[in-house]
Every structure is written in structure tokens, then in C-alpha cells.
Amino acid sequence: MTQNFKNLDISCAHGYKLSARFYPSQNEQHLSPILICPANGIVKGFYHAFASWLTEQGHAVMTFDLRGIGDSLHSALKKSKASIQDWGQLDIPAAIDTLIEKTQAQQVTLIGYSAGGQLLGIVPNYHKVNQLIAIAGSTGHVKGLKGRTKTLAPLMFKLVFPISRIFKGYGATKMLGMGENLPKDVAKQWAQFCSKPGYVMNAMGTTIFDDFHEKIQIPITVLWASDDEIATEANVKDLLRLYPNAKTTMIEVKPQQYQHKAIGHMHMFRKSHQNIWPLIKEQIKA
Template sequence: MNTFEALTITCKDGYSLSARFYTASAMQKKNCPVLICPATGITQNFYQAFAEWLTTQGYDVLSFDFRGIGRSLHGPVSQSEASIVDWGQLDIPAAIETLLYKTQADQVILVGHSAGGQLLGIVPNHEKVAKVVAVSGSTGHVKGLKGRTRLLAPVMFNVIFPLARITKGYGPTQAIGMGENLPKDVAREWAQFCSKPGYIINAIGKKVASAHDYHNQITCPITSIWATDDEIATQANVKDLLRLYPKAHTEMIELQPQEYGHKGIGHMLMFRKSHQNLWPVIEQHLSV
């Protein structure tokens, strides 16, 4: 038996996204529903246990797959024209509107995992977001990476992706254990955006018109929660993300795995059932 209602989100350009709506099961429902925006190449399945748990805390929840990923991939990935810019300008706005329609709320709380928390600055209906909690949220700037990822990222971005674009027509991230394979433009933008500080800010004036840069207009609170053993969302890269929102109240929450009884948390484990004792940490920062 499904714990969710399967939905189709229709974006402004007519593209359809696969989504799941979870209804609050607690007696007292929270005013703002939660929108879960996924990490690059990660499907909504990954967040199901967390979404179900949030419903027990009184939250209505919507999760979805970005275009070109999971159930929002229509046809071969090599033929997908999806881009990260599309995710921010088209997919997230449509998901916000769908969740507001389903709940009749005025605003949503955005829980963004990695890339899902990096794109608010190009979301046209950003004023409908009451708060952002960016889990493993940072810019992923290559010079701010740590450990093995600092060595592997340049190879993936500068060698694997360009070659695969020619030979396969997509970014082969599945083969290296990094989620679903990526549409070619998603892979290319990921490499471009992480090569310099600021991530999506590098698209402004290029793929994103200056008039559609909303970073300086955003005033909702933004909290980034990351782990000390995260090789991508390092302290330097978290700071790099939060500096992009000069008018927003920002907060950095650093988690040490040992304090919660874990050998590691890294970039991905905060949403795993094995790490569900971290979920109340996320939830306590959802209040507006």
C-alpha cells in the first residue's frame, strides 16, 4: 500500500514531472508544507522514508524527480535536453505551485539536498518559500572539496564528462556510483558551475538573464546543515553558498558523526533510515 499519492506536475514549458504527495498523519498539521528538492541525479525514492517520517511530525510533503532524472526522464537519457537551469527556473517553481494548490497553504518550506538547495536564486516564485533548509547544502566549488572527492571531481568534470558527451551523449554517473546518469547539459553545467565559486551564479548573464537573478531579493531564512566528513559540502563551500543571499538570515549547522553514534554521514547519508536519529535535527530547523 502506497503511503503517497502519485502526481504529475506540469511545468510552464509543458514538461511533466513525476511527484509524490504525502499527507500529514499527525493530529496537528503544520501551517507550511515541505517541498523536498533532490540532489543531482538522485530520485524521489531516496527520500521516501524521510518524507513519511515528516508526515508523523505534522507536515504535508511533496517530493519529485527533476526533469531528465528517474520518472521525469521521458525517452533515452542521451536525448534529454534537461539542464540545471531548467531545474531552477521551471521545475522547482512548478513543484512549489503544485504543493500550494494541494494544501491551500500560502508558502512552502524547501528542504533541498545538495543541488536541490542551491537554486533558489533563480526561482521566479521564490517569495512563496518561507524558509530553506539546505541539507549538505553548498556550492560544491572544486577548490573547496576535501579528500578523495577533491581528486576525483576534476577527472569527472574535465575528462569523463566531455568524452562521454561525445561517445554516449550523457554523463555516466551511474557507473561511478553517483546516482542516475545525467543528461548531457546537466553534466556540463554541473562541471561549469562547480569550477568557480558561487555555483548557479556562474550562469547569470549567460544561461540566466540578469533580470532573472533573484539572489539579492531573497529574504527568507536559509539554514545549511552539513557533516564534518562531507567532502563536497565543506565549511568553505557552505559559506560560499550562503554569501549569495545578502538579505537573508543565514545559519550554518555542522554535525559531527561521532556525536550521533555514526562512523560517517558524508554527503548522502542524512536521509537514510540508518541515520534517522538525524531527522529531528533537520526538523527542528523547519519552523518558520
């Protein structure tokens, strides 16, 4: 099978290199290029089928690994100094600039998955994004969780992460089926940010000092599954309230509407659930 993407490096401020894939558009429409911003611990290859499908619709697409994750981890994980503010203030901005350079577009459309849809408000070049589509996007506030995750999250945040930080030097998420293991500071911040409403707002004035949430006026659309235990309706609303001047839309996706037993937090990008992808495509502004 012919490889339909090119591997490339993204150069961030201060010289850090991220590993990325660039998927050229498969037709001549030259629609808005799309940057897929990944979830916590989810590597770029996870989005391959979805990215390939988007190129058939006329979009150039780029996926990448955040620092400390996948091919953007350059040493032992316990040595990684990556943080969530690095992802939002350094990695995503560099990815935006790289995609613009590759496509010569003025702006990009950002499709953020979970954590990848939480950080636009701290991205300094937010003005180069024409729209945010957040898949399973929410603040993940622990009190807004439901089901089994409502029980497991406090155990992960208060027990698994602190213990694995001490004995392994990183946040152990792989054994929980939640993607790659996380750099220790990312895991620590994730727990802190989800402990109160507002996610990154809990770091303002301590580790994060640049807040662009109120300046953002672009369309922001969140698609979340009715059986998602993390991106619940309450947590989606908690995210969107951070953008008081944006044009926000919420779309609840029910598994039975698409003949699926489950969608949850993880399945919307999977090839098995590709009948949902046209709904995502419909949200992309011309």
C-alpha cells in the first residue's frame, strides 16, 4: 500500500523537535488545511485513517506527537520535562506555523481531540486558527465525570500518578488503557487541572501567564458522545464558558444514531466509526 503522508519535523521555540506527518490533499479543492491536535498520550498514527479520509475530501492534514509522547520523546520518559503549558504555548503554535508554511494558507482549521481541544486559549498564535472543532472536548472536571470513570479518575490522580511518579518517574497511564505513559509534570498538571472547573485556568498566574480565551472569536464546535464518561455535557459546557466571545456550538452524538454499541471517549476517530466522520466534516466552515 502506498504511503500517503510525508514524515517531517516541527521545530519549536528553544529548539525542541516534534515528529509529524503531513498528508497532502488528494484533490484540487484546496480547502482549509487541518491540524489534528492529539489527546493526552495518543500518538499521531492513531489518526491515520481519519487524516487520510480528510485528504480525500480536499484538505491537507497534519498530525503530530506532542513533546514527551511517541516519536517526540527523545530520551528516557523519566527525564522528560514536558508540561501541559509547553504543549499549548510551544508545540501547538509551532505545528500551526509549520502547516501554514507547508500549504501557504493564511489560517488552519484545528481539530482537537480531548486535550488537543482544551488549549487554544493559551496558544499565542491563535489568530492563525479559523475554527476549532473539539472532539470529546471538555475540561474533564472530576465532579462532572460519570460512570466507571468517576470512580477511577480520583484513584488515578491521587494514587497511581503520585506513586508512579516516585517509583517510575512518569505518569503510568498505559496500564489503564489510556494511551502512552505521560511525562511526570504532564500527569501532575492533568490531575491538578481536572480537580477544579476550568482546566488550564487553574494554572493562570502560576505556570501559565498568557491568557487569550477572551480574545478568541472564531467558531468553536464540540462534538461529544452521549456515552462519554469524561466529556460529559457538564464538562463540555465548562470548556466552552472559557471562550465568552467565540461562536460556540455543542453537538451530542448518540451511538444508536450511527448503529454503534458505544462511542465513548476513544472511538470517534476509529475506522470502525467512520460513518460519524461526515458529521465532523459538515462542521468545517468553507
